[in-house]
Amino acid sequence: MRRILDIIKKRTGSQAKSTIPFRLNLLFFIVFVLFAMLVGQLAYLQIVYGGKFQAEVDRTDKTVMTGSVPRGMIYDSKGRLLVGNSTENAISYTKSGSVSSSDIYTIVNRLTKYMSVEVDDLSSRDKADYILSAPGKSDKVTKQMPKSQRVNSDGDALSSSKLYNNEVKYIEKQGIHLNKKDLQRATLFKKMSAAYSLSTVFLKDKDLTSREIAQVSEHLTELPGVSIGTNWNREYPQGKSIASIIGGVSTEQQGIPDSELNTMLAAGYSRNDRVGTSYLEKSYESILAGTKSQREVQVGSNNQIKKSKLVYGGQKGGNLNLTIDSKFQKKVQADLKEQYDAAKSAGITQYSDGAYVVAMNPKTGAILAMAGIHNNPKTGKTSEDALGVINRTFVMGSAVKGATVLGALMDGVITPSNNTIADEPVYLPGTAVKKSVYPIGTFSSLTAEQALQFSSNEYMMALAMKEGHAKYVPKESLTLDSDIFSKMRGYFNQFGLGVKTGIDISGETTGIEGSTRNSSGQLKTGSALDLSYGNYDAYTLIEMAQYISTIANGGYRLKPYIVQSIQKTKDNGKKGALTSVTKPSVLNKVGFTQDELNVVRKGMYAAVHGSGYWTTATKLADISPSVAAKTGTAQSFYYDPDNPSSDPPETITTSLVSFGPYKNPNIAMAIVFPNLTSETGSYPNLLAKQIYTDYFKMTGQK
Template sequence: MRRILDILKKRTGSQAKSTIPFRLNLLFFIVFVLFAMLVAQLAYLQIVYGGKFQAEVDRTDKTVMTGSVPRGMIYDSKGRLLVGNSTANAITYTKSGSVKSSDIYTIASRLTKYMKVDVDDLTDRDKADYILAAPNKSAQVAKQMPKSYRVDANGDALSSTKIYANEVKYVQKEGVHLNDKDLQRASLFKKMSAAYSLSTVFLKDKNLSAREIAQVSEHLTELPGISIGSNWTRDYPQGKSIASIIGGVSTEQQGIPDDEINSMLASGYSRNDRVGTSYLEKNYESILSGTKSQRQVQIGSNNQIKKSTVLYKGQKGGNLNLTIDSSFQKKVQDDLNAQYSAAKAAGITQYSDGAYAVVLNPKTGAVLAMAGIHNDPKTGDTSEDALGVINRTFVMGSAVKGATVLGALMDGVITPENNSQVDNPIYLPGSPVKKSVYPPGTFSSLNAIQALQFSSNIYMMNLAMKEGNAKYVPNEEMSMNPDIFSKLRGYFNQFGLGVKTGIDISGETTGIEGSTRNSDGQLKTGSALDLSYGNYDAYTLIEMAQYISTIANGGYRLKPYVVQSIQKTKDDGTKGALTSVTKPSVLNKVGFTQDELNVVRKGMYAAVHGSGYWTTATKLKDLSPAVAAKTGTAQSFYYNPDNPSSDPPETITTSLVSFGPYEDPNVAMAIVFPNLTSENGSYPNLLAHQIYTDYYKMTGQK
């Protein structure tokens, strides 16, 4: 038995010794075959596709980049340049697709060898970003930071974003100390880092010396993305008398306004483009901005720009030719300043917030001049505010009575042949007597022409009572049709009072309507009477100008405008062909007859040329050619913003609307002096007289 077991052991041992080498040999063979296949595949790829792969390594992407062009100019009606561009040399930087912060750090460091820049308002964060961008600096700081700055409570590594934020925090905590040269580098680094991919930013465009340009130009090969270019800024050769109308342009840092970023990006703008932000610059942005230039840029595998080719040099922005004569505009502003200074000297501007005037061509709607003064009642400081003509509202007083009379004529409560009314004061319970400025009993009755001549409040209130079918008994509650407010305002709206005029300047506001019912829900009949003679609702001055122009031109409510035409710019910067000319735009035709219109025109003529102590606009009587006008005086109040709960002092707002020459009007104007402490001085009348004198002299009318 033992012998049998020994034989079996010998056989098993010999089999194990022979089996193990075989398996190793098989494994070695398999590895050899796989290695041979890999070598064969590599050889195949090298021989067959080697050229293709090398081309892929050397491949460049082609990207089309856009560039800004000079903004269009703005000229006055005589071709004088109002707004132009001042061009200056500039050092620019175009950011590559995936450039690293360390690369920008290196470029900024090199650039400060050849140019000096003003240090921007650098924050501690900006300085820390610059320090951490230095080669290997971020890694060094990360090692020095406490462990809690690198891992969370569970010991897991923080995100790279969080770690970097902690690096910034650590650097700031350790203290940031930069010398003057480092501050310059940090300023450049900030500007360059803030640039969007493949966008161009200006690193220096002011006080750039020829030496700096030459030195940077000589070293462009070691400054990837740096170029020599030019930049522009808006300048105003004729001064800024209407700067508020023209509006502003954003800076490169401001770029596209946040509220328009989506629409403007969709239209092809870049985030840092300089665009019109207000008024004419904004309204005509698509014209003034021109068409961007286009460059085809080749970007290598290292994300650096290798080649740039101009595809389209761009089209300079179009020019705007305004309806405003800058010489006449200056005269109107100077005349307004003179009259307001006189009011100040008289001591009646304690609560005044300014004065405004606007002049239109009633035949076309063209704005001939817009002038304004804003006054700070607390300091007495004044500033130019022509824009107040379209965005400030005032209760204008009797100047609106022309619309009241024409509304009553169209309503049929009076006729051109039958329009006399008794002139008795109106007594309502719980309310002061409602009367005209002259003493009760001065006139027993008045017709429409006389009512305009003497500015009768009583006459206008009687018209409203007739239109509202009023049931009136002195000292008793009066009832009127509940639609009286909408009826009166409906007629006013036809002339432009209480509705936007449509002027081609952004930011126009509309008049303010007073409430129609009291807290008990009762119709405010007394306020309806106040509305009839202009002592309730508030209007902008441009609405007043549109209203008087509608009367002057025979009933056509025309859209006011300040841009007469748009003109191309030639390559040499001079004006090219006209692309559009503004034509008069009729918003609506007021439905009065010529006989009805003549009643109001004669009444406004009588207000200037009539006799009698209470004739309101006789200071314009000596003008030749003759003019027509309607003055206004309204009770107003000054609300102190620093003490809104105090009883507001009562003030006086004086106004005037006028047109001339009377027989064939080609100029119409509206003027307002709000919140004076006295109506003495007739400042709107005196200002109107001077404006007419200047206009007639300018146009050669006799």
């Protein structure tokens, strides 16, 4: 038995000796192969992709922050500063990537030891956010809340957002009582928390005292992200007489308007950037904004800013030089106010919503002055509203008759040598007689020049009937070609009436066209006659100015503009090189001949200098040098916005278009006084006379 056991031990021992080393060797071999593969892969990554990985590390560690630069300034045509920037000392805060609410709470409580701020209009949520940001406060409130506000119906913990909302509600329910200093801290907390990662917000940039600057500067090491700098605000050294033309700039709190958000973010703006929100400030935003400064920031592993370096100081915004002389602009605004006040004193502005005037150079399209008054019929309070020139429409009346006559001349229904027409009223069935303001039979017939001089509605209706191949039986029927509206409007459009002028200010609207057919689908022939003498479609005043400029300059419809040139700013703040100069832009050439144009020019000259009781613009006759003009009167209605269902009272809109000097015009003008209760006073004529007198005196013309 022992012998058998010895034999088994010998055999087992020999097998163990031979098997164990083989397994170890196999294991060592496998480990060696894997290790070699790992070393090879590391070497491969280091050699082939090492540069790429290093760049990725550098990219994530280094971030470029942008900073705002002073906005470009705006000057008048004589180099006077209209809009500038006032620089103010400021305390700002740059938010780090991983800063917590409790970190901001700590900074805020330290900062208010050294400075005070005005309290914002804080909501209860804003106050609760500040309270809950105190270290440990959120956990403490959670423990105090009922279990039903900490877990859901299944007993599971609520999400962090839902739990926080319940904490806010709990705080609000308990009652929030903050003292004056706490309200200041809550204001700062709101501003700093709302900032985006690595963006800068201004905590205080008004009424910052030297003591506050000194104290904050001494403790910057304990106020991470806080710094001392400057901020700018728009100022108006010449007053705000054309502020509505210039437009506005958003505040830091307003930032980019929602309607422009995606576009401006794609262009490199930040959400809280101050940008132009209207008119010139908006239209020339890319010029005025300048180029932001760039600062390279190194961010540590904890997302805290470790080091920053200025790599580009930025470029201040470009300056705008306007076509407007601020002295002339002030005179125009003052003249408009004087005449409107006179209309008020006469008791005819009960339903009036204002008065407007625009003057432009008919040779170039440059705007010389633009002024407006908006009146609240219910309160009688007035305010400056120069933009009403481009964004309000009015039925202008006979002032458009120059376009009617030239349209008929181009259509061939009259000629410069054959344009005498019987001056007869039009009798349509079921409507009042359509006639001129003077008594029927005052004139047996009129030429085109006389029709403009005496402002004959009957003559203009006869032209429309000729263009529309009318079949007319007095008091029974009138038929016109179905295209009569489009034909007349087509001629009007060539002068700029009923189409946008293209002025370089955002917000321009266009005229309003009346309907061409009634509810039964029949052509509104009576309204076509009204259109011929300006008592149907509505136009903006800038359209009227473009129209009269086209007549004044020989037939070129020019694009109006208010920015004459764009100019850089030197490092010392002075004006630099011009980057662009606006040149006259011809939108179209109206297709009349010089002889046809002379008919209308002479008619408008006769309206000022002609004889006869019904000559319409004689109040301008003694202006030197002489001018030409066309007056307008239209029936209008005042619609009460608070009572739209009431019957609107009938009113009168008076207007005027003119140009001068007659032989070589360098100023064209359009004026409107809408919704007066009487046409007495000739306020557009008197205003034009004042403006021409001021302009010719300022420019030395005799």
